[in-house]
Amino acid sequence: MPDLNLVFRRKDDIRYRVVGDEAIVVRQNAAEVLALNDVGARVLELIDADKTLAQVIATMSGEYDVRPDELANDVQRFVAAIRDAGIVVDVSEEVSEKVR
Amino acid sequence: MRTKRERKVSSSQSLEPSYDETILGTWENHHLFSALVELTYRCNLDCYFCYNDLDLAGDPLRLADYERLFEEMRTLGCLHLTLSGGEPLAHPDFFAIGAKARELDFVVRVKTNGHGLDRELAGRLRSEVDPFIVEVSLHGACAETHDRQTRVAGSFDRLVHNLDVMRATGLRVKINTALTRWNEREIEGMFAIADRFAVPLTLDPEVTPRDNGDRDPMRISASPEGLRHLVAVQASRRKGTQAEVLREGDAEIHSRDPDRHCGAGASGIAIDPYGNVYPCVQWRRAIGNVHGSSLQGIWRANGKLDEIRRLTVEAKGVVSGHDSEVPLVGFCPGVAEMLTGDPLAVPESTSTRANVLSELPLHPVQ
Ligand SMILES: C[S@@+](CC[C@H](N)C(=O)[O-])C[C@H]1O[C@@H](n2cnc3c(N)ncnc32)[C@H](O)[C@@H]1O
Ligand code: SF4
Secondary structure (H helix, E strand, O other), X not given: OOOOOOEEEEOOOEEXXXXXXXXXXXXXXXXXXXXXXXXXXXXXXXXXXXOEHHHHXXXXXXXXXXXXXXXXXXXXXXXXXXXXXXXXXXXXXXXXXXXX | OOEEEEEEOOOOOOOOOOOHXXXXXXXXXXXXXXXXXXXXXXXOOOOOOOOOOOOOOOOOOOHHHHHHHHHHHHHOOOOEEEEEOOOHHHOOOHHHHHHHHHHOOOEEEEEEOOOOOOHHHHXXXXXXXXXXXXXXEOOOOOHHHHHHHHOOOOHHHHHHHHHHHHHHHOXXXXXEEEOEOOOOOOHHHHHHHHHHXXXXXXXXXXOOOOOOOOOHXXXXXXXXXXXXXXXXXXXXXXXXXXXXXXXXXXXXHHHOOOOOOOOEOOOEEEEOOOOEEEOEOOEOOOOEEOXXXXXXXXXXXXXXXXHHHHHHHHHHHHHHOOOOOOOOOOOOHHHHHHHHOOOOOOOHHHHXXXXXXXXXXXXXOO
């Protein structure tokens, strides 16, 4: 599971909008469409190159009625899934790849 | 917390994502989801059949207008943005407009004749706009046929060269062709061109009148033989039956929503270079103008739009009430209004096409 101090950002080919209670995500390179539920949509909205996962979770804990450890666990697992699906990328990994 | 569902584009022939449920939801909830914006009617080609009304006058939208408009579209939740024309690249601020669309995270489609997309412009398009797809128009499988349509000598050779350049630049490309009497014997040849560049080709069987009602373009509508040949070629490429090809076309257009014929004015709009807003690029009944009003105002409180939405529900009845032996493939209330004055009347050209297609044999194509 990704560390809470990691910073993620959406990949360049990702386009998305919130439609009703879900987010429609288009991966342009793969010509793929994914639908995320409302909580997933909120994570995607909050993720940007400035915030650590811990900060994303802190913002969401004020919005959802869930135990903090449960929320942190859920968000970490969700971010791992969208990282593996090629929707977000770990900014520090990008930097180290460039240095290499 | 997991992704609710994950869908892959179903056909390798298509870059169009298939997410029917979402689309239906946007229709039902009047969620503006896609917009087609005609940036200019200027063009570097001069197609014989072009539907643009070149006499239309007005105050053209400028870069600042587009920036404001795109911001509003985003606020409304619009995801898909098609830049068309005229030739969109002929707008002096095309790249700034496209970059704004990218900045606001739209899924951008650029409809272009491809004539100007040399290495430099294709590179700029890729890096500054990064569209989801570039849709280029092909009018035949050889220079003689293509250039006869565009009325610009050398346009076929240049397009084929630019297709190569676009692919090398990493742009995702799709070819669109309107089937005409002039190119209907070159269907296999046009597919061969698409296959050579490994890009999808979509053939539209209908030539529409000009936006000012002039029917002259329809003089080169495909013949019944051309239509039959098109369906046969499509069926053989998909290794299916002609009936399957027809049913698929029918399903795409009519069968998804139990209540509504299409998304015109329900989840989609078109805007011309002078700011006039229409329910669809094919339905030229203006519902407002963004010069004087906000798009949000036009979209949310508008008697003309309510009327359009009511008509798309009634149009569903026109199609479902049609002779069950002759499915009314390709009925469009916008074209119907243009040709007959009544959006719910079936134009002769639509019923002729439906008759031709309904007579096709239903056996597998060799
Ligand atoms: C008006 S053009 C604008 C974009 C660009 N200039 C181009 O040609 O692709 C949009 C599409 O409409 C097609 N088209 C133009 N006039 C038509 C007509 N009367 N009937 C059917 N398709 C038409 C063109 O071939 C093109 O694919
Ligand atoms: S290239 Fe497109 S806009 Fe230009 S004349 Fe042809 S169809 Fe019309």
